[in-house]
Structures are given as structure tokens and as C-alpha cells.
Amino acid sequence: MTFSRRKTVLGLTASAAILALTVAGCSSSSDPAEPTTPATDSTMSAAPDAAAEPVTLTLATFNTPGYQQIEQPDAPYQYDLIKEYEDANPNVTVVYDRKAESGDARTNFFAKLGPGGLADVEMVEVDWMPEVMQYSDLLEDLSNDGNADRWLPAKVADATDADGRMIGDGTDVGPQAVCYRESLMEAAGLPSDPEGVATLLDGDWANFFDVGQQYFDKTGKAFFDSTSGIWQGMIGQIDPAYEEAGTDAIIAADNADVKAAYDQLTAASMDQSTHLGQWSEDWSAAFKSGGFAVILCPPWMLGVVKGNSGEETTDWNIANVYPNGGGNWGGSWLTVPSNGANVDEAKKFVDWLTAPEQQAKAFANAGTYPSQPAAYDNPLVKDAVDEYFNGANTGTIFADRAKAVPAAPFKGKFYFQVNDAINNALTRVDDGTDAPAASWDKALTDINGIS
Amino acid sequence: MATTDLEPVTETRRTLMRQRLGRWDQKASPYAYIAPFFVVFAVFGLFPIVYTAVISLMDWDTIRNSGEFIGFDNFTYVLQDRKFWLALRNTFSIFLLSAVPQVLVAMFIAAMLDHQLRARTFWRMGVLVPYVVMPVAVGIIFSKLFADQSGLFNHWLGLVGIDPVGWHKQVLPSHFAIATMVNFRWTGYNALIFLAAMQAIPRDLYEAAAIDGAGALRRFVSVTIPQIRPTMIFVIITSTIGGLQIFDEPRMFDTTGTGGADQQWLTITMYMYNVGFGNLDFGRASAIAWLLFLIILVISLINLFITRKFIKSDSSGGK
Numbered sequence: 001m002t003f004s005r006r007k008t009v010l011g012l013t014a015s016a017a018i019l020a021l022t023v024a025g026c027s028s029s030s031d032p033a034e035p036t037t038p039a040t041d042s043t044m045s046a047a048p049d050a051a052a053e054p055v056t057l058t059l060a061t062f063n064t065p066g067y068q069q070i071e072q073p074d075a076p077y078q079y080d081l082i083k084e085y086e087d088a089n090p091n092v093t094v095v096y097d098r099k100a101e102s103g104d105a106r107t108n109f110f111a112k113l114g115p116g117g118l119a120d121v122e123m124v125e126v127d128w129m130p131e132v133m134q135y136s137d138l139l140e141d142l143s144n145d146g147n148a149d150r151w152l153p154a155k156v157a158d159a160t161d162a163d164g165r166m167i168g169d170g171t172d173v174g175p176q177a178v179c180y181r182e183s184l185m186e187a188a189g190l191p192s193d194p195e196g197v198a199t200l201l202d203g204d205w206a207n208f209f210d211v212g213q214q215y216f217d218k219t220g221k222a223f224f225d226s227t228s229g230i231w232q233g234m235i236g237q238i239d240p241a242y243e244e245a246g247t248d249a250i251i252a253a254d255n256a257d258v259k260a261a262y263d264q265l266t267a268a269s270m271d272q273s274t275h276l277g278q279w280s281e282d283w284s285a286a287f288k289s290g291g292f293a294v295i296l297c298p299p300w301m302l303g304v305v306k307g308n309s310g311e312e313t314t315d316w317n318i319a320n321v322y323p324n325g326g327g328n329w330g331g332s333w334l335t336v337p338s339n340g341a342n343v344d345e346a347k348k349f350v351d352w353l354t355a356p357e358q359q360a361k362a363f364a365n366a367g368t369y370p371s372q373p374a375a376y377d378n379p380l381v382k383d384a385v386d387e388y389f390n391g392a393n394t395g396t397i398f399a400d401r402a403k404a405v406p407a408a409p410f411k412g413k414f415y416f417q418v419n420d421a422i423n424n425a426l427t428r429v430d431d432g433t434d435a436p437a438a439s440w441d442k443a444l445t446d447i448n449g450i451s
Numbered sequence: 452m453a454t455t456d457l458e459p460v461t462e463t464r465r466t467l468m469r470q471r472l473g474r475w476d477q478k479a480s481p482y483a484y485i486a487p488f489f490v491v492f493a494v495f496g497l498f499p500i501v502y503t504a505v506i507s508l509m510d511w512d513t514i515r516n517s518g519e520f521i522g523f524d525n526f527t528y529v530l531q532d533r534k535f536w537l538a539l540r541n542t543f544s545i546f547l548l549s550a551v552p553q554v555l556v557a558m559f560i561a562a563m564l565d566h567q568l569r570a571r572t573f574w575r576m577g578v579l580v581p582y583v584v585m586p587v588a589v590g591i592i593f594s595k596l597f598a599d600q601s602g603l604f605n606h607w608l609g610l611v612g613i614d615p616v617g618w619h620k621q622v623l624p625s626h627f628a629i630a631t632m633v634n635f636r637w638t639g640y641n642a643l644i645f646l647a648a649m650q651a652i653p654r655d656l657y658e659a660a661a662i663d664g665a666g667a668l669r670r671f672v673s674v675t676i677p678q679i680r681p682t683m684i685f686v687i688i689t690s691t692i693g694g695l696q697i698f699d700e701p702r703m704f705d706t707t708g709t710g711g712a713d714q715q716w717l718t719i720t721m722y723m724y725n726v727g728f729g730n731l732d733f734g735r736a737s738a739i740a741w742l743l744f745l746i747i748l749v750i751s752l753i754n755l756f757i758t759r760k761f762i763k764s765d766s767s768g769g770k
Binding site for chain 1: 513514515516528531532533534594595598599600601602617619620705706707709712713728730731
């Protein structure tokens with residue numbers, strides 16, 4: 001059948017529009033990372049290591065570990081650690097696979113750990129390290145010649161299994177300080193300079209909550225960002241918290257320290273908490289709107305604070321203090337699966353990549369704080385200053401906090417299931433769904449069912 | 452001569468052979484044509500189902516690919532888990548809140564589209580656009596709209612003077628929010644299926660009814676609905692199966708994916724996913740999968756029975 005000219009034009013326009021919409025809707029997310037070097041022949045006879053076999057290593061990471069500065073061409077530092085290693089070892093080609101989030105990496109890791117198919121070097125995060133420990137016999141022992149001394153003791157302890165094998169080389173850590181809003185502290189009649197806040201909050205959690213109560217009494221607004229954020233800080237200082245080392249028995253229900261911390265926090269959070277869940281929409285909006293005055297912040301949180309607060313908020317600062325001295329939040333290790341094709345080369349690579357000089361460069365790239373004290377004297381780390389946080393000397397602050405982190409509490413394979421149950425209990429209290437005692441009882445039912 | 456004597460014999464034999472082959476072809480080739488599908492189904496569909504059933508009876512370590520037989524312990528554990536029953540409650544609630552309005556609204560939209568509208572094709576394609584959007588994208592956007600403090604819907608409610616609703620705190624509001632996302636996606640799809648069925652109804656039935664004095668509503672109830680009964684059965688059963696398996700929308704409703712601190716919107720599929728891939732307990736997750744399968748089977752049969760009983764089939768036109 002023939003169409004009138006008008007119908008033809010309309011039809012073609014409609015088809016073009018639909019095609020454009022469909023293509024836009026169906027377009028895939030960002031492409032996987034390209035291999036970092038041109039696929040040239042790696043047996044250059046001029047290089048000193050030419051006699052070695054050509055090797056291709058695969059490196060799998062998530063988030064931004066800072067080994068390359070890919071997304072920010074304007075960033076002040078543009079270290080490319082992958083290229084440095086390849087230049088120093090001409091027979092090695094590194095294929096770099098970056099996953100967006102830790103959750104994706106974890107699913108991939110456990111899916112392939114048994115049947116095979118993992119990268120030669122896999123990054124593992126602290127949240128799933130206790131689960132990885134159950135399968136530590138499938139990973140290589142990376143301790144050699146006492147190099148374990150390079151790292152913070154807590155970092156080594158968390159990666160060492162019951163047989164004394166260190167199955168991961170620590171990459172970054174998350175020593176926590178206290179980030180605060182100067183104007184909000186002033187409005188409550190509290191000190192707002194970094195030293196003043198440090199003196200004010202120096203002490204234990206009871207002192208922290210006292211200050212919070214003063215803030216609330218004066219302003220009627222929430223003091224800290226979220227109940228679960230503070231819980232993370234408190235529980236990290238209780239050892240043992242949930243399980244007994246060596247037997248995997250769950251002791252959370254009978255642990256008086258855990259219950260005391262829960263009671264202390266729920267009493268304070270009535271007034272002092274925003275009652276928002278971390279990473280929720282409302283929590284992100286509260287940075288800008290002045291919904292809270294302080295947040296426990298590890299180095300990687302600085303980017304989050306800046307992103308959520310925007311350029312209009314200019315009064316964030318960092319106090320070199322933490323209740324009870326220090327705490328750690330976050331951090332990763334690089335592991336080498338034993339069923340990989342290039343285990344020895346991978347071990348050398350990991351050893352180099354986590355050396356102090358390289359960790360300092362990664363920090364310069366992406367703010368991931370080194371887990372090796374030797375790196376703290378490196379000028380890149382020591383002299384680091386964050387302009388957004390009113391010139392806070394992040395290098396020194398986090399070095400001090402890192403040294404104050406207590407010994408790592410024991411974390412068994414049920415650690416995060418128990419922690420989830422308690423976090424749910426705290427959120428129920430925040431939401432007003434249950435009273436603290438009833439919520440704790442529900443959590444106990446869940447914990448008793450864990451097996 | 453010998454050849455002239457033999458020719459009719461070989462001719463008959465060849466014909467007989469051809470006839471036999473022909474009959475055999477008629478009987479066997481349908482099976483040959485559908486065999487590839489069933490081979491693929493046996494490998495990728497049936498085998499995993501049986502494997503899941505076997506694993507559900509074991510304490511399975513998926514990484515070491517081994518486990519020990521523990522009988523029905525996984526099932527007992529799941530049936531005694533408080534979260535399972537909460538998930539069941541949530542799944543049924545979200546299913547009812549989504550499937551019932553969806554089917555009703557879809558039928559209404561289909562009835563409207565069945566008329567001679569201008570730019571008919573545009574309207575008909577328009578109702579399908581929400582289906583094209585990825586469920587994850589829908590989930591992310593709607594969860595921003597439904598945010599408790601900074602969301603748009605609570606803002607609008609505030610303008611009218613209503614207190615903000617706890618979309619992420621209370622049970623029914625969260626179900627309502629998730630059902631909204633599901634309805635957004637599936638109503639248009641079901642409307643088009645109904646429309647296709649309605650367009651197959653012979654128009655003289657409507658004329659006859661109109662002559663007998665039936666108004667528009669009466670015609671719809673007494674002519675349209677009985678005529679599209681088979682399609683309704685199809686839509687209700689697929690909505691049941693889909694509704695009891697909802698995962699994307701509740702998973703995207705908040706960033707943690709655990710279904711709320713009090714399991715307010717935890718569905719069975721989410722619970723299964725969290726047990727299997729979160730706790731790495733595949734034995735229990737398999738038990739949950741089989742329980743879900745049985746539940747869907749039972750509910751689908753109930754739905755089939757109800758639909759058959761309450762919608763009288765039209766003996767002249769319906770199948």
C-alpha cells in the first residue's frame with residue numbers, strides 16, 4: 001500500500017526517535033578496562049630479564065585502589081603502578097580487571113574459587129575476609145623472610161589463618177578520625193577548631209555521648225550521622241565480640257561487653273542520632289542540610305563527605321581524635337589463588353605492589369591509606385593536605401590514628417551474620433519499630449538460629 | 452521376458468517402502484522437530500532442578516563442591532526460621548497488592564484501547580514503554596521518589612497536609628511502594644495481551660447484545676470477559692508465577708538488599724538469594740527454592756480453579 005507523503009515523514013521520524021530511545025536504553029554500562037599495555041611482543045632481547053619466559057598476570061580489584069589514575073586526568077598525581085612494574089619486568093604483561101564494587105567482586109570470588117577462573121591476584125575486602133579464611137587452604141601463603149613486619153600488626157593478624165599462613169598482603173587501611181562541621185559545633189557552643197575538638201572528644205564513648213548530649217540540649221538536632229556508624233566504631237574495640245577463637249562458638253548472646261555497648265548506644269541514639277541508615281538517600285542528603293555535626297571518618301570517607309556535601313559546604317574539618325584511641329573501618333588485601341597459572345610471578349608482583357613506596361603512590365592517586373608504617377614517612381603521605389577539609393593535614397592525622405588502632409578483634413565465619421542481626425536491632429530502634437529491649441530479644445532469636 | 456515380469460514387483464516394493472517411510476515420517480518427525488528444545492531443557496532446565504533437590508538434602512559447600520547428607524534438616528531449619536515466614540507474608544502481600552490491581556487496570560486499559568481511537572498505534576505502543584525500562588533502573592528511581600525524608604512523594608503528601616509516610620519503615624507502605632513499581636512495569640504488558648484477545652472477539656456478538664438492550668458495562672461483563680477467559684487464565688497464572696518470585700524491585704528498594712531491618716519487605720526470592728550468596732549456604736537456599744516451587748504450584752492451581760469456576764466460559768466461542 002502506498003502512504004501519503006505526510007505519513008511517510010511521520011513514520012520515519014517516529015522510527016528514528018524510537019530507535020534512538022531503544023539504543024540509549026539498551027546501551028551497556030562502561031566498558032571493562034582495557035589491557036594496560038599495547039599487546040607487543042614482550043621478549044625484547046635488549047632488556048636484562050629477557051631470558052625469562054613471557055608471562056601475563058591478571059589483577060582483579062574493586063573500588064579505587066589507586067594503582068592507576070584512569071578516571072581523573074586533572075588529578076595532581078598520575079602514577080601508573082601497573083606500567084612501572086611492566087617496565088621493570090619486561091617479560092610481564094598485566095591485565096587489569098576492575099570491578100565497580102566490593103559486592104560484585106565478592107560474588108565473583110566465591111563463584112570461581114572452587115572451580116577455578118579467578119585472576120592471578122585477587123583483591124579481598126575486610127568485610128568478607130572472615131569468610132575467605134575458611135578457604136585459606138586454596139590461597140597461597142604470602143609470608144616470606146619476615147616481610148610480615150612491614151605491615152601494621154592488626155593487618156597481618158586479620159590475614160593469618162589458624163595454621164599461621166598469611167594469605168593476603170595488606171593494601172589499604174581505614175584508620176578513623178572524627179570529621180566535623182565547624183559552624184554547627186560553634187552554634188552549639190562547643191569548640192570548633194581541630195585541636196579544641198580533639199581535646200573535647202578525647203576519652204571513651206561515655207565522654208563522646210556526653211558531648212553529644214550537650215550538643216542536642218543546645219540545638220535540638222542530631223549529633224552523629226548514624227547509629228550503625230557508631231556501632232561499627234564501638235564493636236571494633238571489643239575483643240572477642242561475637243565468637244570464640246578456635247571453636248567458632250557464638251558467644252554474642254552471653255557477651256556482657258556487647259550488651260553494654262548496645263545499651264549505651266541505644267540510650268544515646270534516642271536524641272543524638274539522625275536515625276538514618278548509612279548510604280541511604282536521606283543520609284546522603286543530610287550532609288548538605290546540616291543534619292548532623294560529626295561522623296567517624298576513615299580516609300576513604302573523605303571523598304564521600306565531599307561528594308555528598310558539595311562545594312557549597314565549606315566548613316568540614318578533621319579532628320585528630322577517636323574515642324578510646326583508634327579504630328579501623330575498611331581495608332583490603334591482595335591474595336593469590338593457588339590454582340592460578342602463574343603463582344610465583346603473581347607473588348612477586350603482589351609483594352612489589354604492596355611495598356611502602358607503591359602504597360604511598362596509591363595514596364597520592366586515590367587517597368587509599370597505606371597499611372605499612374614505613375609509608376607514613378614518605379613525603380607523599382606525610383605532607384598530604386586536604387583543601388576541602390580546610391587544609392587538614394590528612395597525612396599526619398591518619399598516621400597517628402593508624403598507630404592507635406588496637407589489636408584486631410577475632411572475627412570468625414559468623415561474624416558478619418551476627419553483626420547484621422545487631423545492626424538490624426539498632427535500626428529497628430531507630431525506626432521506632434521496637435523498643436531497645438524487645439529489639440535485642442529479636443536479635444537474640446536470630447543469633448541463636450545462626451549455624 | 453524376465454524384465455517385464457519383474458518390473459511390477461520392484462515397482463510395488465519401492466512404493467511400499469516409500470509409503471512406509473512416509474508414514475514413519477509423519478509419525479516420528481514431529482518428535483524430531485521438538486527434540487532439540489527438550490534436549491536443551493533437559494540439560495539446562497531439568498538437570499539443575501534435580502541437582503537442586505539433591506543439594507537441598509545436604510550440607511553443601513559450593514566452593515569445595517562437596518557436602519554430607521543431612522536429610523530434611525535444611526527444610527526444618529527454614530520452616531522454623533522467623534525470616535522465612537515474614538518473607539512469605541511479604542511475598543503474598545506484595546503479590547496481592549500488585550497482581551490484582553494490575554489485572555483489573557490492564558483489562559480496563561485494553562477495553563479502552565479496543566475502540567477506534569486516533570493515533571491508535573501510538574497509544575498501544577505507549578503502554579508498553581514502561582515494560583522496556585530495566586527493572587533495576589525503575590527500582591533506583593522509585594526508591595529515590597519513595598525516600599522517607601527527602602523523597603518526592605512525601606513532599607507532595609506534606610503539601611496536602613498529610614504526615615510523611617514511612618515507606619522504608621513500615622510494612623504496608625513498603626509493600627505499596629514495591630507494588631507500585633511492579634504495576635508500573637507490567638500493567639501495559641498485560642493490557643496488550645488482553646487487547647489482542649479482545650480484538651479476536653467477533654463484533655456481531657456485541658451488536659447482538661446491544662440489540663438486546665445491553666449497556667456498555669453489561670456488554671463488557673457478559674460478552675468480553677467470558678470470551679477472553681483463556682487469556683485471563685494465562686495472564687493470572689503468569690502474574691502469579693512472576694508475583695511470587697519478585698526480586699528486582701524489593702532488592703533495589705534500599706542499598707543493603709536485606710529487605711529492611713525488621714524484614715518489612717523481604718521476599719522469598721530475596722531471602723533465598725541472601726542465604727545462598729550472602730551466607731554461602733547452598734543447601735538451605737536449595738531447600739528454600741524447592742519450597743517456593745511447591746508454593747507457586749499450589750497457588751497457581753488455586754488460581755486456575757478460581758478463574759475456571761467464577762468466569763463462565765462462553766460455550767459458543769470459547770475454547
